Amino acid sequence: MTRHPELPERDRRILGVLVHAYIDQGEPVSSLWLANRGFGVSSATLRNIMARLEEQGYVRQPHTSAGRVPTDLGYRLYVDQLVAERKSSRPAPQVEARLRRAGTVENLLEHVSQEVSRASHQVGFAIAPGELQEAANYLNHEFKGKSLVEVRHAVLERLSQERTLYDELMARALRLASTTFEDINPAPILYIQGTSLLLDDVRAEDPELTLTTLRTLLRMIEEKTRLVQLLDDYMSSDGMTIVIGTEHHAPDMQHFSLVASTYFDGHGTGAVGVIGPTRMRYSRAINAVDTLSKAISRMAGGKDT
Numbered sequence: 001m002t003r004h005p006e007l008p009e010r011d012r013r014i015l016g017v018l019v020h021a022y023i024d025q026g027e028p029v030s031s032l033w034l035a036n037r038g039f040g041v042s043s044a045t046l047r048n049i050m051a052r053l054e055e056q057g058y059v060r061q062p063h064t065s066a067g068r069v070p071t072d073l074g075y076r077l078y079v080d081q082l083v084a085e086r087k088s089s090r091p092a093p094q095v096e097a098r099l100r101r102a103g104t105v106e107n108l109l110e111h112v113s114q115e116v117s118r119a120s121h122q123v124g125f126a127i128a129p130g131e132l133q134e135a136a137n138y139l140n141h142e143f144k145g146k147s148l149v150e151v152r153h154a155v156l157e158r159l160s161q162e163r164t165l166y167d168e169l170m171a172r173a174l175r176l177a178s179t180t181f182e183d184i185n186p187a188p189i190l191y192i193q194g195t196s197l198l199l200d201d202v203r204a205e206d207p208e209l210t211l212t213t214l215r216t217l218l219r220m221i222e223e224k225t226r227l228v229q230l231l232d233d234y235m236s237s238d239g240m241t242i243v244i245g246t247e248h249h250a251p252d253m254q255h256f257s258l259v260a261s262t263y264f265d266g267h268g269t270g271a272v273g274v275i276g277p278t279r280m281r282y283s284r285a286i287n288a289v290d291t292l293s294k295a296i297s298r299m300a301g302g303k304d305t
Helices: 008-024 031-035 043-055 072-085 093-100 105-120 131-143 148-161 161-178 193-202 211-223 223-235 282-299
Strands: 123-127 190-193 240-244 255-265 269-277
Touching: 008 031, 008 072, 008 223, 031 161, 031 193, 043 161, 072 240, 072 282, 093 105, 093 131, 093 282, 105 190, 105 269, 105 282, 123 193, 123 223, 148 193, 211 269, 223 255, 269 282
Parallel strands: none
Antiparallel strands: 123 190, 123 269, 240 255, 255 269
């Protein structure tokens, strides 16, 4: 969880209400509007609090006479509070029933991408575990900080101790050797649903979410490989990952937020998530991603991550 400068509890509550209102309404939030929300302070006091929040970087004023809107830092504090307070939940029975009718794991992942998109009203995706990534994770975990010579000796030692492992590695090597490079398909197994929902967010109150930015994201989704690489950069550990706006490394992703979670199918680790504008309904997205990633872990023979 990101560390924030200490804010008084009242300031945190006011910021939370402001962020929620902006997500819900898409309009700058004024101190007069907040004064009617039961905080027990005057509009003048609220104006001072809003000015302080702006100085600290949690909100900004798009126009001189307008109210405030959250910055990415404001969204981050709001989201961290959501994650800290939420309780783990399971999918509704009808959702899991629909998933169980999927049949194969591939069909399950396609259904999951549909369900997470439907539940969050954002672009939803599901990524199947990959052997290369699993191998990289294993090597990083087992041999971090060692030289290549030390790694080679360690591998040879383990091979001599574990005949089963040797047989498995040899079988993989033979399969690779018998496959021509032309036959290798590097495209990741990625299922995406709900890209048309991005167009719903091109509104007058979201001028920063331009069609040019949307086209960039759509191209990345079409390429798929770049999206998987992007996720690989962020998801270095099991569990939930949330990246908001300017926290993205790629400049063309800085109008969007990513909510994703890993799952384990008994053999490897994949991911489920959503992508949408920074003004997304984070509570809905977090709940959908968390519950569906755990559903895959249960149904594919793994366990909750």
